[in-house]
Amino acid sequence: MAAEEKAPKKKAPKKKAAKKTGAAPKYPRHAISKVLRIPEAIFAQNAGQQCTDRESAPFVGVAYNGPYQVELSSAIKFGLIHRPKPGHVAATELANKIIRPQDPQDKIDGLREATLMAPDISSVYQHYRGENLPDTQFFNNALTDKFKIPTDKVAEFTEIFIATLKTAELLEEHNGKQRVLDVSQKLAPEGTSDNTIKKMGKAAKVDSNDSCFVIMPFADPIGSYYKSIYETAIQTAGMKAVRADNDIFATGKVMDQIWKGINDAKVLVAELTNKNPNVYYELGLAHAMQKPVVLVSSNEDDVPFDLQHIRVIYYDVSDPFWGEKLIKKVAENILSALNNPEEAIFKSAPA
Known part of the structure; x- marks a missing residue:
């Protein structure tokens, strides 16, 4: 008798792979005004001393749950509380400076220090300091891409x-735009800008023979900024500074020399203050060649409307640190323009 055929075994259904969730955001998930209540409560209810995470919740007047744990994480990222040991939190000296200021400036300085400590928030602040925030579409693109x-x-x-x-009083309204104030000279950790420039220079692969052409008025006081500000900033970025009057006007037709200087440059800097017609003309040539240009002005009125979608550095000569700030900011924006030329190249609106 033939052996009974065995029915084929049914394959067990494949388990669906669990969907991978993205990494948790690095930035604090709350604004600083919300999470200040945690160190305030720890000071009020526990003299600022350490307590367990669970003990801190009733101090604040909330339940100890998932959302509150996220809030604790946000307060830690702002430097308002710290962990003396696992599962415990205590208020920081920075929180004390904000909550119990000893000087009229302590609170605002503390809020700014906390802002500069927060992951992602600090990076975006450093990028746009001294500039207007771009329109929503361009800002959103920068947040995702950069x-x-x-x-x-x-x-x-x-x-x-x-x-x-x-x-933290780091935003000001300017003609319907939001200007990011530059307080990095006073509050950023020492060497922050230098480290940023080194990293950006490495990514941009600049060479000491690469030129940066400076478009600016020749007459003082602005003309004097070439040596004191722009040449120094360009050298800080690892490039060679070139300006028409001093460097390439020796021979040949003026316009030919300007054209060559702009064409040879890897990137340009344009000082727009005072609406100098020669500056606008040379800037037009640079835009026609689709060259990345770092725009700089002491005021918004001197920036043509059709250029306001491009990043512009604004400086204030009444600020005692304006020169040092501008040198570092121009150096950073030169390298940023090389790494991300789309943010520094003029694109006319489609017909």
């Missing part, structure tokens, strides 16, 4: 970023 903020978190990050900068 700062790697997940697309589905852009709206949340923007809300937290704007609210935090307003609390």
